[in-house]
Amino acid sequence: xxxxxxxxxxxxxxxxxxxxxxxxxxxxxxxxxxxxxxxxxxxxxxxxxxxxxxxxxxxxxxxxxxxxxxxxxxxxxxxxxxxxxxxxxxxxxxxxxxxxxxxxxxxxxxxxxxxxxxxxxxxxxxxxxxxxxxxxxxxxxxxxxxxxxxxxxxxxxx
Amino acid sequence: xxxxxxxxxxxxxxxxxxxxxxxxxxxxxxxxxxxxxxxxxxxxxxxxxxxxxxxxxxxxxxxxxxxxxxxxxxxxxxxxxxxxxxxxxxxxxxxxxxxxxxxxxxxxxxxxxxxxxxxxxxxxxxxxxxxxxxxxxxxxxxxxxxxxxxxxxxxxxx
Numbered sequence: 001x002x003x004x005x006x007x008x009x010x011x012x013x014x015x016x017x018x019x020x021x022x023x024x025x026x027x028x029x030x031x032x033x034x035x036x037x038x039x040x041x042x043x044x045x046x047x048x049x050x051x052x053x054x055x056x057x058x059x060x061x062x063x064x065x066x067x068x069x070x071x072x073x074x075x076x077x078x079x080x081x082x083x084x085x086x087x088x089x090x091x092x093x094x095x096x097x098x099x100x101x102x103x104x105x106x107x108x109x110x111x112x113x114x115x116x117x118x119x120x121x122x123x124x125x126x127x128x129x130x131x132x133x134x135x136x137x138x139x140x141x142x143x144x145x146x147x148x149x150x151x152x153x154x155x156x157x158x
Numbered sequence: 159x160x161x162x163x164x165x166x167x168x169x170x171x172x173x174x175x176x177x178x179x180x181x182x183x184x185x186x187x188x189x190x191x192x193x194x195x196x197x198x199x200x201x202x203x204x205x206x207x208x209x210x211x212x213x214x215x216x217x218x219x220x221x222x223x224x225x226x227x228x229x230x231x232x233x234x235x236x237x238x239x240x241x242x243x244x245x246x247x248x249x250x251x252x253x254x255x256x257x258x259x260x261x262x263x264x265x266x267x268x269x270x271x272x273x274x275x276x277x278x279x280x281x282x283x284x285x286x287x288x289x290x291x292x293x294x295x296x297x298x299x300x301x302x303x304x305x306x307x308x309x310x311x312x313x314x315x316x
Binding site: 017021022024025026028029030032033037040041047049085087091094095096097098099100103137143144145147149 | 179182183184185186187188189190191194195198201203205207208211212215217219221223232234236237238265266267268270297
């Protein structure tokens with residue numbers, strides 16, 4: 001019995017006070033850490049995005065390879081479009097355009113159409129020669145680019 | 159006898175003890191916080207938010223074109239964010255290798271450059287996946303770091 005009492009008396013352990021202090025300190029520091037990390041992840045402004053109802057289509061085209069290209073566009077969406085980018089390619093089977101024919105375009109209201117001719121004074125029309133692919137990407141104010149594209153395989157060979 | 163022993167004992171005032179404990183907790187919390195902060199991966203931000211949040215706004219397209227005995231990579235960036243470079247991950251028979259396409263593709267521009275897509279044993283891969291990289295500023299420092307948008311990869315099957 002005495003041996004057991006002596007064994008219990010000789011056992012060393014952390015003081016309750018020090019244990020509580022350490023626990024509280026760790027809790028506070030970890031909570032501050034997590035708060036700062038979460039605040040950075042979620043406390044940010046949403047990036048502006050183009051509405052999905054923006055829709056400009058290529059309604060027609062006509063061309064003479066290396067000389068001129070005329071395209072017709074129509075706004076079938078619900079928003080005014082500030083401008084558009086017209087890209088083209090001269091490789092058969094291309095999936096998208098890499099040559100920019102027009103970087104600005106014109107504003108088109110919903111339901112409106114417009115036509116525009118790019119002459120050989122446009123360096124890309126002159127440079128590309130044959131044109132096999134066209135795409136039109138609209139943008140809104142502050143050049144907010146829209147993901148909706150209108151694409152068209154065309155045959156404009158010399 | 160017991161009373162004499164109790165009256166003779168000295169101790170700390172409870173108020174002072176509480177103040178000391180609270181100060182100890184705060185100091186320990188600060189030390190643990192500063193130590194643990196080193197284990198968190200550095201945060202990279204762009205336009206005031208985590209770069210990874212902007213990955214969904216990346217809008218690009220790629221095409222691999224065989225040119226002679228090599229390949230060209232045609233890339234168009236239709237989004238509002240500049241792409242710093244591309245990671246090219248090549249897959250073959252369960253193995254994968256990663257290469258870089260170290261040409262920046264600025265917003266609304268396109269790039270065509272030759273690219274090495276063969277594996278280290280000079281064979282062609284079965285599939286390649288192309289990931290855009292965005293560059294941001296490391297939070298709290300003045301250095302930049304490129305982050306891979308691993309959810310925005312485009313696959314090309316060869």
